[in-house]
Amino acid sequence: MNNKAHPLLWNIRQLSTLLPRSRVLRMYPLGFCRPQVVHSKWNPRIRLLNGFNEGLQPSVRYLFRDILKSVDGCIETKGISHAAVFKLDRVLYPRRLSSNSEHPLVSDGTSDHDLMKINFHHTSSEDVLTKKMRPIPMTHKKLAQECNSLSDVLDAFSKAPTFPSSSYFLAMWTIAKRISEDKRRFERQLMFGHPAFHQLCEHMMREGKIMHYDSLLFSLNAIVKLGVPQNTLMVQTLLRIIQERINECDERCLSILSTALESLKPCMNVTALRAGLRILVDQQVWKIKHVFTLQTVMKCIGKDTPLALKKKLEMKALKELDRFSVLNGQHMFAVLAAMDHRSVVLLHECSKVVIDNIHGCPFKVLISILQSCKDLRYQNEDLFKSIADYVATTFEIWKLKQVIFLLILFENLGFRPPELMDKLVEKVVKEPGSLNMKNIASALHVYSSLNHFHKGHNRERFLEAMVNALTVRLHHISSENLLDAVYSFCLMNYFPLALINQLIRKSIINELLTSDDTEKNIHKLRVLNACLKLDENAYYKAMHMQLSQLLPSPSHPNDKVAEVLRPSHPNDKVAEVLRPPHPNDKVAEVLRPPHPNDKVAEVLRPPHPNDKVAEVLSNLLEGEEYFTRDVQLPHDYHIDFEIRMDNNRTQVFSFSDTDADSATNMQRVALLCVPKSVYCLNSSHPRGLMAMKIRHLNAMGFHVILIHIWELRKLRMEDAIAFVRTKIYSNEALPTTDATV
Known part of the structure; x- marks a missing residue:
């Protein structure tokens, strides 16, 4: 055998x-x-x-x-x-x-x-x-081709239900994506009312534990996108099943799960699933092969992710930089913003990709990049200039509202694109009726905040076109919108008579003072009052007097006498803590006997930004009697330091010298310690509020000198003294044009 x-x-x-x-x-x-x-x-x-x-x-x-x-x-x-x-x-x-x-x-x-x-x-x-x-299995692609509506898919299911049920939900979502929003809303109502929909949901819940994991994730994403409420039994059941089977997740499933979680609101199951996803990503981050999957996961894990995991994902992205496509580079800004992780190196590299491939970039991508830069506090002048130049050179292909929306984002970032803003001015002058009320308010806000003036005669024509467009809609403008428009005109030193007369009516003022945002409205009305007093002729000064009568009067120093005579209240200590400091508090501080803990408090007190400037002035002028600190002026203006000099700015007078007060050649000098935020990005062009303050201080008789705090902090005492000496004793005029700081 x-x-x-x-x-x-x-x-x-x-x-x-x-x-x-x-x-x-x-x-x-x-x-x-x-x-x-x-x-x-x-x-x-x-x-x-x-x-x-x-x-x-x-x-x-x-x-x-x-x-x-x-x-x-x-x-x-x-x-x-x-x-x-x-x-x-x-x-x-x-x-x-x-x-x-x-x-x-x-x-x-x-x-x-x-x-x-x-x-x-x-x-x-x-x-x-x-x-x-043998029956041929029905795929979601074939269903989407054969059916024209969501109800047709449910009819096919009711005739011969086949496994898996995910094919029907995927087919319905495929059909919903290719129809209009109105028709999608109507089809969704028919879907919820279809008799087979409830049966399909039951099949989906029963088959969730046995179908493939990627099909389960695709089904959840399609169900949520179709508008099924998240608090329903089916959605919560699928979320629970996905949690139980999360160990089956591979790289493809990571991408699908991250996409599905983006459209889900926080709840117990979603929070648990997101925590499980973070653990899974932490284990598999170095095994991810596709850049798109990596970006999808980074966008999904959320802002409250531990910093260690954010750093690990950042290192993985930096490792894959050579494989980044143009879309990956454009998309990385939104990914980092969603993760709330400011990776300067990664942003710099992606900025180079965007700059090199800026032509043909879609509008939504440009908006996403600028919005992400604002959220991440990332300022790249080369990137912003590249976007602005691209839009300016292709100005004719953009809608007017798109250009204004881009300018709003530039204003939020502190960047002033002169060429693009000049293009918009020319467009408005040629077509004055092309703007609606929302665009007018936005354009006025941008031009006044960035303190931009068109070179030539188009500035007056631009402002007149804006005023005419608002005057036509004068009786339909809300009081807040009218105040915002007039406030913007005041920053630009332009005073439209018809709008101001409408604004200072007693009924409008009372409406503004009783609104929800009263403090903001009072601040803008006082700015208008100061502009009418300091900027224009006698006619506008009469309007200033009328507006002053309508505004609430500020607090007076004699109010403290009445405060002393008033009987004490248990809440006085709380009010004392919340009360802003008064200039006379320093006198009381000097007369108060010393306390043993004063030295400890002095050591622990954080240094004031202007302390170094005061020390520099004391060494430069050889004494503190030659300058005063924290001077309060009318119209709520405040200057950091005041110096008295001759008209040639060669000699400094002491404040204790009584003869200097009557001198005819004396000039008051105001030193303002300013941060970078008062200028446009990487320039010496002052923004709207700072330009208005300089203009009003000049009207009060001051010569204004701006001390850059961020520069002074980097210098040693000898260099700081030389820096301030050149500012005080030089005859240079204030910069009002673009110049690199």
């Missing part, structure tokens, strides 16, 4: 070398199958016998009929079906098949030529009949 079995086993080994790799379809529950490639772990005997079962001649098949029955039975019990089709690269000869001539596998009458005619791809009639009767 052993001698007879030896040739058979030898032939099987010879044939196993001829079999190529094949694809095996493993049947999962409910018939949802996925191809699985079998490499080394395979049984050559089973593969061979299945191949012979379908392809060999009857003489050979008759010999293996008993073995085939046993193998087929074993396969059926395991629930696995193999469909292996192979080709032989060489001809099987009788001598190769058998080493024992006494027991050949093929009869002696069979020639070599007949063996070459053996068809190894023969398919039986039973297999053909089975393929005809």
